[in-house]
Amino acid sequence: MPELPEVEATRQLLEPAMRGARFDRVLLRRADLRRAFPPDFAARLTGTTVDAVTRRAKYLVLPLSSGETLVMHLGMSGDFGVQSRERAASAAPPPPRAHDHVVFEMSSGCVVTFTDPRRFGVMDLLTREALSAHETLVGLGPEPLSPEFDAAALARACARRRVPLKVALLDQRVVAGLGNIYAVEALHLAGLSPSRRASTIATPTGKPRPTAMRLVAAIKKVLTTAIARQSNTTYRSAFAEATADESARFRVYDREGEACPTRGCAGVIRRSVQGGRSTFACRICQR
DNA sequence: ATTGAGACCTGTCGGC
DNA sequence: TGCCGACAGGTCTCAA
Numbered sequence: 231m232p233e234l235p236e237v238e239a240t241r242q243l244l245e246p247a248m249r250g251a252r253f254d255r256v257l258l259r260r261a262d263l264r265r266a267f268p269p270d271f272a273a274r275l276t277g278t279t280v281d282a283v284t285r286r287a288k289y290l291v292l293p294l295s296s297g298e299t300l301v302m303h304l305g306m307s308g309d310f311g312v313q314s315r316e317r318a319a320s321a322a323p324p325p326p327r328a329h330d331h332v333v334f335e336m337s338s339g340c341v342v343t344f345t346d347p348r349r350f351g352v353m354d355l356l357t358r359e360a361l362s363a364h365e366t367l368v369g370l371g372p373e374p375l376s377p378e379f380d381a382a383a384l385a386r387a388c389a390r391r392r393v394p395l396k397v398a399l400l401d402q403r404v405v406a407g408l409g410n411i412y413a414v415e416a417l418h419l420a421g422l423s424p425s426r427r428a429s430t431i432a433t434p435t436g437k438p439r440p441t442a443m444r445l446v447a448a449i450k451k452v453l454t455t456a457i458a459r460q461s462n463t464t465y466r467s468a469f470a471e472a473t474a475d476e477s478a479r480f481r482v483y484d485r486e487g488e489a490c491p492t493r494g495c496a497g498v499i500r501r502s503v504q505g506g507r508s509t510f511a512c513r514i515c516q517r
Numbered sequence: 518a519t520t521g522a523g524a525c526c527t528g529t530c531g532g533c
Numbered sequence: 534t535g536c537c538g539a540c541a542g543g544t545c546t547c548a549a
């Protein structure tokens with residue numbers, strides 16, 4: 231489920247339930263997700279207050295009153311649910327679903343449940359020092375919707391990289407938050423082939439070519455549109471949204487064999503595999 | 518240093 | 534109906 235727009239929607243869901251609220255009780259229903267929980271995870275959280283609910287790339291980052299920071303990643307299948315405690319307490323509490331792994335009971339009266347069938351998600355609790363030394367977080371590229379992410383920045387990051395352009399877009403050090411769907415969508419919108427070398431959007435000296443400008447604009451457009459669409463719906467899954475509203479479906483993702491949606495293009499969407507991931511593209515209008 | 522392949526998990530779907 | 538393989542929105546590690 232989760233690329234940047236889905237994580238941002240999750241952040242917006244969690245904020246009213248968690249910001250300014252204290253952890254009254256933390257339940258771990260198993261010992262690990264992708265990795266083991268940090269030592270004394272529940273005890274270190276209990277009694278602390280959430281100062282803010284922020285997002286960096288696909289990570290949810292919650293600074294706490296204790297000085298530590300709760301860092302969470304949804305992996306492939308992670309999701310949060312929020313319930314009011316009154317409802318949770320009324321009648322028989324609903325039995326935990328098979329993959330409800332973590333429950334936060336907040337002083338706001340909200341019960342926040344983390345579900346993750348594939349357990350690729352991560353929860354970590356970092357001291358200030360650990361946070362600033364966290365190689366993955368520190369090494370993340372620019373936020374794609376920030377002003378720092380422009381054609382010059384993207385060209386610099388792609389220069390001299392020989393990997394396919396789409397593979398480069400999935401590298402979180404190049405730009406932070408794109409995933410398979412939105413990388414595919416942005417490349418189609420920009421009219422760029424996923425398989426061209428990443429370095430072709432930059433000059434030999436690393437300056438942006440016009441293709442870099444088109445790609446940056448397309449990335450921002452695709453993400454902005456996805457965020458706006460999800461803010462308008464109660465249910466936050468892009469996939470559920472897609473099936474619920476046919477016209478809002480992706481332009482090319484999972485549309486193998488369909489006509490290319492580009493106006494005037496007679497192409498057909500083809501599926502290929504790059505870096506072990508499905509790519510969808512039109513060979514006529516994406517060069 | 519960069520790159521590709523495989524690993525980590527469970528669920529679902531299509532084909533036989 | 535049931536079994537089996539392919540595939541799924543993401544990292545991470547290891548070897549070349």
